[in-house]
Each structure stands twice: as structure tokens, then as C-alpha cells.
Amino acid sequence: xxxxxxxxxxxxxxxxxxxxxxxxxxxxxxxxxxxxxxxxxxxxxxxxxxxxxxxxxxxxxxxxxxxxxxxxxxxxxxxxxxxxxxxxxxxxxxxxxxxxxxxxxxxxxxxxxxxxxxxxxxxxxxxxxxxxxxxxxxxxxxxxxxxxxxxxxxxxxxxxxxxxxxxxxxxxxxxxxxxxxxxxxxxxxxxxxxxxxxxxxxxxxxxxxxxxxxxxxxxxxxxxxxxxxxxxxxxxxxxxxxxxxxxxxxxxxxxxxxxxxxxxxxxxxxxxxxxxxxxxxxxxxxxxxxxxxxxxxxxxxxxxxxxxxxxxxxxxxxxxxxxxxxxxxxxxxx
Amino acid sequence: xxxxxxxxxxxxxxxxxxxxxxxxxxxxxxxxxxxxxxxxxxxxxxxxxxxxxxxxxxxxxxxxxxxxxxxxxxxxxxxxxxxxxxxxxxxxxxxxxxxxxxxxxxxxxxxxxxxxxxxxxxxxxxxxxxxxxxxxxxxxxxxxxxxxxxxxxxxxxxxxxxxxxxxxxxxxxxxxxxxxxxxxxxxxx
Numbered sequence: 001x002x003x004x005x006x007x008x009x010x011x012x013x014x015x016x017x018x019x020x021x022x023x024x025x026x027x028x029x030x031x032x033x034x035x036x037x038x039x040x041x042x043x044x045x046x047x048x049x050x051x052x053x054x055x056x057x058x059x060x061x062x063x064x065x066x067x068x069x070x071x072x073x074x075x076x077x078x079x080x081x082x083x084x085x086x087x088x089x090x091x092x093x094x095x096x097x098x099x100x101x102x103x104x105x106x107x108x109x110x111x112x113x114x115x116x117x118x119x120x121x122x123x124x125x126x127x128x129x130x131x132x133x134x135x136x137x138x139x140x141x142x143x144x145x146x147x148x149x150x151x152x153x154x155x156x157x158x159x160x161x162x163x164x165x166x167x168x169x170x171x172x173x174x175x176x177x178x179x180x181x182x183x184x185x186x187x188x189x190x191x192x193x194x195x196x197x198x199x200x201x202x203x204x205x206x207x208x209x210x211x212x213x214x215x216x217x218x219x220x221x222x223x224x225x226x227x228x229x230x231x232x233x234x235x236x237x238x239x240x241x242x243x244x245x246x247x248x249x250x251x252x253x254x255x256x257x258x259x260x261x262x263x264x265x266x267x268x269x270x271x272x273x274x275x276x277x278x279x280x281x282x283x284x285x286x287x288x289x290x291x292x293x294x295x296x297x298x299x300x301x302x303x304x305x306x307x308x309x310x311x312x313x314x315x316x317x318x319x320x321x322x323x324x325x326x327x328x329x330x331x332x333x334x
Numbered sequence: 335x336x337x338x339x340x341x342x343x344x345x346x347x348x349x350x351x352x353x354x355x356x357x358x359x360x361x362x363x364x365x366x367x368x369x370x371x372x373x374x375x376x377x378x379x380x381x382x383x384x385x386x387x388x389x390x391x392x393x394x395x396x397x398x399x400x401x402x403x404x405x406x407x408x409x410x411x412x413x414x415x416x417x418x419x420x421x422x423x424x425x426x427x428x429x430x431x432x433x434x435x436x437x438x439x440x441x442x443x444x445x446x447x448x449x450x451x452x453x454x455x456x457x458x459x460x461x462x463x464x465x466x467x468x469x470x471x472x473x474x475x476x477x478x479x480x481x482x483x484x485x486x487x488x489x490x491x492x493x494x495x496x497x498x499x500x501x502x503x504x505x506x507x508x509x510x511x512x513x514x515x516x517x518x519x520x521x522x523x
Contacts, residue, residue, distance in 0.1 A: 194462070194465075195462070229476075230476050230480065231472075231476070232472065232475075232476070247366075247370060247373075247473040247476070247477070248370065248373050248374070248377070248466065248469050248470045248473045249469070250469075250473075251469035251470075251472045251473050251476075252465055252466050252469035255465065255469075329458075330457075330458065330461045331458050331461050331462040331465070332455070332458040332459055332462055333458075
């Protein structure tokens with residue numbers, strides 16, 4: 001596993017040269033982007049001024065002659081069209097900028113972490129896998145999208161992850177549709193080292209168990225995720241709640257050492273994590289508010305803070321394989 | 335209907351419903367214990383089935399461990415004969431676990447055996463079933479603890495006393511077994 005010091009020198013070597021071809025290309029695109037932005041804003045201002053003149057009466061529309069009216073309307077239409085064109089073409093520049101950034105920066109970082117990893121900026125884990133994990137059974141997914149797909153085999157363990165956004169569209173009684181985000185963040189699929197048949201969930205503990213434990217029949221034992229599994233590890237039970245279709249299998253998967261490792265991983269991630277064991281794989285969802293692996297076009301230099309942040313996240317995800325000891329294959333699964 | 339009648343009705347309802355709910359929750363917990371015990375039994379059987387394979391694979395190589403192999407065969411035959419009590423079964427299975435571990439360690443002395451695909455596969459299956467058994471024991475202990483706690487908490491304790499629900503005993507898990515069996519580490523020492 002690469003350290004942050006190694007990343008520092010990698011960064012110095014790869015991204016500090018202002019004359020590197022891709023840096024020049026990025027800067028050219030940035031200049032174009034800002035030029036178009038200023039032109040678009042200029043036209044927007046012009047449009048606003050025109051509308052203002054008409055509305056405060058500097059230009060009295062009623063008193064204008066036919067020809068003048070046509071000119072006024074035509075110029076307004078032209079202003080709006082040009083503005084839209086420049087905003088649109090600015091967006092295109094941004095997309096080019098983003099593509100070059102991902103190809104030359106993100107791809108290099110992923111390669112630096114491990115040459116066994118394959119990066120596809122515009123691909124993502126299909127919805128079927130997200131639905132298999134079914135972390136949010138109460139929500140209906142209307143929109144599902146993503147990007148930054150990374151996949152590969154680290155020693156014996158297959159890993160795949162991408163940035164995912166799942167949304168739900170709801171219509172209220174008055175017919176207004178509102179969109180709420182069900183999940184936004186990293187979705188990870190890793191091979192597990194043991195075979196199993198059922199489904200086991202390790203979810204953030206909402207701390208409602210403690211109160212319900214007081215009434216012996218008040219505890220919710222059956223949920224959409226399966227039956228509640230009470231485990232021995234106090235540290236583990238404090239942060240996670242486990243549900244499974246099979247009490248024994250849940251414990252077969254969650255060995256004492258794996259429980260400890262999950263607690264450590266949770267601490268390192270410093271974030272809520274949702275885990276589902278199904279089809280002999282681990283599905284992990286980590287909600288992250290920030291858009292990941294995206295450039296910041298406003299900055300001229302390639303920012304070390306931004307990239308080291310991405311590096312930390314990538315390293316955390318890749319560390320799952322070692323942290324959870326998934327390359328140890330003592331059982332029948334190869 | 336006046337207030338007193340309503341209050342009396344509510345009180346009666348509570349007196350009937352509460353014990354019913356308590357009773358159901360106790361029965362559910364008792365059944366859970368039985369279920370897990372049955373699953374555990376199935377896992378032990380799975381291991382009995384692996385033993386003849388193991389012996390067939392290792393006996394041509396392991397000339398010095400003849401006694402161990404005879405002993406484990408004996409234990410297995412006794413276990414599947416069906417004439418032993420559950421207490422005996424626990425002891426017997428503890429001994430089987432111990433012997434299986436010894437065999438796996440002694441394999442280190444037989445490089446040919448250690449490398450044979452047959453054995454590698456068998457070892458995988460054995461590790462798997464061992465861990466499933468240990469998971470089964472943990473599940474059993476959890477179910478028993480749950481049941482025992484439930485019948486000791488007031489007011490369920492009164493009902494449990496009336497129904498003659500008695501606490502069940504836990505499986506003993508030795509400290510060594512609590513650790514994940516890591517055969518590689520054993521061999522590296």
C-alpha cells in the first residue's frame with residue numbers, strides 16, 4: 001500500500017511540471033472556458049439591461065414604431081440565443097477539460113496505487129448490482145447514474161467500485177414531483193473469501209436497539225433486511241446492527257477477526273458504511289457528499305489538496321482487501 | 335357504558351394480552367434455540383462425512399500417526415451411531431476438533447501430502463466446516479443467552495416459572511478456538 005509520502009513525491013514528479021503537454025492543454029481549455037463564460041455573462045447583462053430599460057420606461061414600447069419594435073425584439077432574441085450558445089459551448093469546454101483531467105490525472109493516480117486496476121471515467125456499476133445490495137428497501141430508485149469506475153484483481157480478490165447517485169422521484173397530492181437523493185457516494189463490490197448462500201447486512205446502528213431492549217418483546221427482530229443478529233463483540237455492536245437471513249451463516253461470515261477489522265475500517269473511514277454480504281461478495285456503500293474525482297477548473301495549478309484527498313479515498317477503498325484479509329483463502333473458495 | 339366499566343375492560347384486556355405476548359416471545363426464543371441446535375447438528379454431520387475422505391487421503395502418507403487416525407475413526411463411528419447423549423456428543427466433538435487440528439499440523443512433515451490437490455481441497459472443506467461449526471456454536475450461545483435473559487426478566491420470569499422454562503446451558507468455547515484457525519501461521523512457527 002502506497003503511503004502519503006510516496007504520493008507526495010509522485011505528485012511532485014507527475015503534476016508539478018507546468019510545461020507538461022496535458023497541463024498546457026488543460027490551461028488552454030481553462031482560458032477558453034473563462035472567455036466563453038465572460039462573453040455569456042456579458043450577453044446576460046445586456047439582456048438584463050434591455051429588459052430593465054423596457055420595464056422602467058426608458059424605452060417606451062407602446063410608443064415605438066413597428067420597425068423599431070421588430071428591431072428591439074430581434075435584438076433581444078439574438079442576445080438570448082448568443083448567451084445560450086456561449087453557456088452551452090462553455091459546458092462543452094468544461095467536459096473536455098474534465099475528460100483530459102480524468103485521463104491524465106485520475107488515471108495516473110489509480111495506476112500509481114496499483115497497476116492492476118483499470119479505470120473507466122464514464123462507466124459505473126450497473127443498477128442490478130445496486131439493487132442486489134438493496135440498502136434502501138423503502139425507496140424506489142427512479143434515477144440511477146454514476147461515473148469513475150475502477151476495477152481489477154488485487155492478488156486473488158476482485159474489486160470494483162464507482163461513484164453512484166440514486167434518486168427517487170415522488171409526486172405529491174398536488175401533482176408536483178420532487179426529487180430526493182437516496183444515495184450518493186461510493187459503491188464497492190469486493191469478492192469475499194468464503195462461500196455463502198444467504199444475505200447478511202451490516203448497517204450503521206441507529207442506536208434504537210438499546211431502548212427497545214428494555215422491553216423484551218419490543219425489539220424489532222424481523223426487518224426488510226432479515227432477522228436481527230446479536231453478536232458478542234461490544235465494540236462492533238456499538239457501531240453496527242446486523243441482520244441476516246441465516247443466524248449461523250451471519251456468524252460464519254462475521255468471524256471475530258472480521259468484526260474487529262470492520263470496526264477498524266469504520267473508524268478509518270470516519271463515515272457511515274453500509275455493508276451487504278450476498279452472492280459470496282461484499283457490497284459496500286459509503287455515502288459521500290462531495291463529487292469525487294472531479295477537477296476544479298477555477299484553479300490554475302493542479303491542486304495537491306484536491307488530489308491527496310482523492311488519493312486518501314482511493315487508498316481507503318483499496319485497503320478493504322487487506323484490511324478485511326480477503327486474500328487469505330483457507331476455505332474452498334479460490 | 336360508564337368509566338369504571340371501560341377501565342375494568344381495559345384492565346382485563348391488558349391482563350390477557352400482555353401474558354399472551356410474553357408467552358409468545360418466550361416460545362419464539364425457545365424455538366430459536368432448538369432451531370440453531372438442529373442446524374449445528376447438521377454441520378457436525380457434515381464434518382463426520384468429511385472424516386472418511388480425510389483418512390483415505392492421508393493414511394498412505396502418514397505412517398507415524400496410525401493411532402490418531404484409528405482414534406478419530408472410532409470417535410466418528412460412535413458419533414454417528416446415534417446412541418450418545420448430547421453432553422457426550424459435545425465432548426466427543428471437542429476431541430474430534432482437537433485431533434483434526436493435530437492432523438493438519440502433522441501434515442507439515444509430509445510435503446508430498448501437503449502438496450497433493452486432494453488434500454488441499456479437503457483442507458479447504460475442513461476449514462470451512464470448522465468455521466461453520468464455530469459459527470453455529472456462537473449462534474447457539476447467542477440464542478441461549480437471549481432465552482435465558484428473557485426468562486429471568488420481570489415480569490416474564492413469573493410466566494417462565496409457571497411454564498417451567500429453565501435456563502439452558504451454554505456451549506463451552508475454549509480460548510484457542512475463539513481465535514480464527516490460521517493453519518498457515520501454525521506451519522510457519
